Amino acid sequence: MRLLATVAAVLSLGSTALCAEKSNSTKPLTSRQILPANFKPPQTFKNVNLVHIINLEKSYPKESINVVIENTASTAQDEYFIPFTSSQMETIGGFEVKDRKDPDSGLFEVEAVEFDTESDTQFYRIRLPTPLAPKAQQTLGISFSYLSALEPLPKHVGQQESQYLVYTFSAYCPSTYVTLKQKTEVKFPSTNVPEYTIVPATAGESESPQKAGSKFTYGSFGELPAGAVEPVKVRYEFTKPVIHVSRLERDIEVSHWGGNIAFEDRFTLHNHAANLSKQFNRVEWASQQYYNPPSTAIKELKFPLRVGSTEPYFTDVIGNVSTSRFRSNKREANLEIKPRYPIFGGWNYPFRVGWNADLKKFLRKLKTGNGYVLNVPFLEGPKQPEGVSYEHIELRVILPEGAENVQYSTTVPLVSVEHSLHRTFMDTTGRTTLTLTAINIVDDFRDRELIVTYDYPLLAGFRKPLVIFTAVVGVFCAAWAIGGLDIGIHGKKK
Amino acid sequence: MADSGSITESFFKGSSGRNTRGLLRLTILSLIAAAAISSRLFSVIRFESIIHEFDPWFNFRATKYLVQHGFYDFWDWFDDRTWHPLGRVTGGTLYPGLMVTSGAIYHALRALTIPVDIRNICVLLAPGFSGLTAYATYLFTNEMSTSPSAGLLAAAFMGIAPGYISRSVAGSYDNEAIAIFLLVFTFFLWIKALKLGSAFWGALCALFYGYMVSAWGGYVFITNLIPLHVFVLVCMGRFSPRVYVSYCTWYALGTLASMQIPFVGFLPIRSSEHMSALGVFGLLQLVGFVEFVRAGVPSKQFATLLRGFVLVVFAIAFGGLVLLTVSGVIAPWTGRFYSLWDTGYAKIHIPIIASVSEHQPTAWPAFFFDLNMLIWLFPAGVYLCFQKLADEQVFVVVYAILASYFSGVMVRLMLTLTPIVCVSAALALSSLLDTYLTIKSPTEPTDSSADAVNGTTASSKKAEKAAKQDGLRSLSKPLVGIYTTFSKTSVVSALTAYLLIFVLHCTWVTSNAYSSPSVVLASRMPDGSQHIIDDYREAYQWLRQNTPENAKIMSWWDYGYQIGGMADRPTLVDNNTWNNTHIATVGKAMSSREEVSYPIMRQHEVDYVLVVFGGLLGYSGDDINKFLWMVRIAEGIWPDEVKERDFFTDRGEYRVDEGATETMKNSLMYKMSYYNYGALFPPGQAQDRVRGVRMPEKGPELNTVEEAFTSENWIIRIYKVKDLDNVGRDHASASSFAKGNKKKKTTKRRGPKVLRVE
Structure with missing residues (x-):
């Protein structure tokens, strides 16, 4: 009997330990790693090949970076850093890293690190599950998106007009490491892209972007030092609500x-989305509903x-x-x-x-x-x-x-x-x-x-049920007890 | 058979019989309460748990304020979001009983950790209290009649009578929701106090009177009815220590209690409406004194002298009262009160009161609509009260007379009539049923005749008299066919049929007439499914979400409470109507030309103007139909600037089509209602479906305001008041410039050139 109880206790202990282990798989991002102010990521990696994909088909930019990294240090490394500006850090969301070669291996542990609140460059630190041996390569798939990063231009449009959004990014993918080869692909929701930055041709590279339907490609670019940027601004049609x-x-x-x-x-x-340039016009809205045109209003x-x-x-x-x-x-x-009314910008x-x-x-x-x-x-x-x-x-x-x-x-x-x-x-x-x-x-x-x-x-x-039962019984008892009291001021009539 | 007979015997006889009857009564009362509550839930089932109409929205908002900020803040509440820019001392100008009741229920449920939304409490408060009203009516009627069935009948009537349901359906969160319960219960306590001559019951009566005062302005009805009852009793020579104790307890405590409400304050000793209570109080002291003296000095002459003294004192007191009223110490009767005596008074002197539909005199069919068969049982019940005219029956008679009069004057006061109608009808009906159901054929018919023969003439006379007093003449001659099963079944089945029809009628009226929230409209789709027209909330929600929090909304006062409650935006005027001039200002802005309205709107910092327009949907309660009241109220203050006559054509018609007068066509209200309306139709085909007329081809043009939002079915139209022009032009020329019209240089081409010789 006693043996059984002991076994059960050990088992339950084991199961709770298991549960505790499981819960560790999700760690809140509350504790930001504070690093010294003069922190610089060690130059222990280089990006052998990098493809940066910016997807603008939805009302928020969704970016993914597929990069082949190589350990250039003499010892095994497990910390890879990605730089962001501090304004990007505020709106970045859903930062996830996977191994492209082994998609079932689960998500890598990532952490926003903070070393100097004044600095414009902040980092995400990716911890590789197994340290990468010197000269070894690994393919990372990094994906994230920015919120509130798209600006309508013009800021006010008419009720039936098209809306254009502006997005600014860098043609060179921001990195703290030397990148040997990279390109940036931008996917637009339509082919209507009236304005975009042209990166002039340089030695060995043709003029960017190359257009293929609604997809623009910047690059490919040759070897670039760490921290290289090439600002690019695109303005494209997006007549949908944001x-x-x-x-x-x-x-x-x-x-x-x-x-x-x-x-x-x-x-x-x-x-x-862009606000209405004039007040809402019900006649126009009602008459257009039969054609169901694209609109910036949420219907x-x-x-x-x-x-x-x-x-x-x-x-x-x-x-x-x-x-x-x-x-x-x-x-x-x-x-x-x-909704009760169409929700315009x-x-x-x-x-x-x-x-x-x-x-x-x-x-x-x-x-x-x-x-x-x-x-x-x-x-x-x-x-x-x-x-x-x-x-x-x-x-x-x-x-x-x-x-x-x-x-x-x-x-x-x-x-x-x-x-x-x-x-x-x-x-x-x-x-x-x-x-x-x-x-x-x-x-x-x-x-x-x-x-x-x-x-x-x-x-x-x-x-x-027990509490309610007890309470009701208590109320009845109290009522019975109080009902039995004689609180009259007259004398006893018996 | 015999076995079951003995079982029923044991159930209905003796002490266990009392218990059985008590249990049955309790069950019946619970069922009545359940019926009363469930018949008020039509609107919740059909629509949703929503606050109805206009005033309830204010009560709901005030309740939310009370729940959020606590009682003391509520008491001192100054609301700067209404009556902009004046504000309203809300805490001191409302009857807090309703809100405090809901707040107390809310906190009690919270204490039991039952998470009930305050809205649901407010919505279901009136049905809940209607159950209590039924119970109070039962108690009240039981005091009137020895037959317990009268009480149960009265409770059932009260539970489902449309006259009361009209103000107490779920969602109709108004003062009347709890006030009718308090009214009936206070009367019950009064009768109890009077019967027993008990200071305890009198104090309870005063307590509930105080609650009633805190809940509804209609407490004045009690304040006058109880003194009137006592006065009648004294005049009938029925003064007794019971009357003295109960009345003086009630008056002293009740007046003190009523003075605790800030809105009432010193009114009980300063206003004419309360003087009758004070007068009767004084009269009782005198009569009491006289009775006291008379008991000591048994001289007839002295008593006569004293009687004269009483009359003189009374006359002096009355004269003093008149004098004080004239000199202004006591407030004279308010306009609302005058309109109770002269139904035409309000229309001439206070159009704002007359403009409310519930203040109109009652139409005859309304009595049948609201009370159905009760209305013809009512006189019978009152007549039966004369049979045994004890003090409490006098009360029924007095109440019946007074309430009948008032309900004829104002539709709204049908509510005060309903309880007494239910009680009287139940008295009549129960006496009929008792007579026909329980009467047994005399086993020895010779006995009574033998008795009559053998007995002295005096005793036979007495019996005859008693029989006469029984009311039904047939009873005096017991051997007429009244005892036959046929007469019993026919009468009883006829009454049953009436009762069933009454239930049908009540359900039908409740379902069709009184269960519409009026915020949400229902219509039918071609396939028979219900389609909900929710324009009010669409527009209010738009205002709430997409305008600055302090944007002032100008609308006619009907919508003030709704805007405050649903859109949560400051308004200029609302249903409180405490400041006639302010309402007239809005009326003037609506009924004047744009050039006149614009400065008014600027001065009042109006950001948005809201109008209700039913022309597209055929919704007849819109602003164009209410427009004449705006004109009349504005005319009351500015007779030179706004004239009602100008809105009628030469032939005296009120038109909105091509034949409308220029004043009408230029008024801001007309323009805002019909602006851009023609664009919905093929050219020249614009139709106003309420007025049933074709609109002019060219719609009105607006310069000083711009259309900001129009709801799906055009019921609500919201306009934004334009800012001043950037370069100082007036709006008309600015918009004409924007359209590309050339500036007309009219001065140059006017007639042939004439040489000026001066």
């Missing part, structure tokens, strides 16, 4: 008793939800918005919402959507112990062809009252994690709440998973 969510609060509430999981997303939505937002989602709602601060449609069947559950529209789902599809009980595993999408914002960017996401996972030992894991870069209690619906101690904060996320992260594991003892599940 959807920006300055704040998204997402609540996921798990109810074991109800067998239900409730989602609620509260959006503070803005359109960063509709589509939320493809998980199959089986039910009871959706779409409200704003003054109540239900009746212009929404929900199509749900065995294959899809699409929530299509229409510079207009705002905060709203909330929510829905319920069957808990069984998201929650699994571990075979041993009281452990549960919850697997939910981190982000389920609108899926728009023009893309959506999120400046600040606060995700709250509200677990049942009494849940403990909460661990989580996600591939979304987080900035902070907080454990707290949330009191609601006759809770006595409050529900265990996990709050995750992420900044500068784009809708590419839409389908990322969040896995939360927790223990939920059986007794915790019975806490509320």
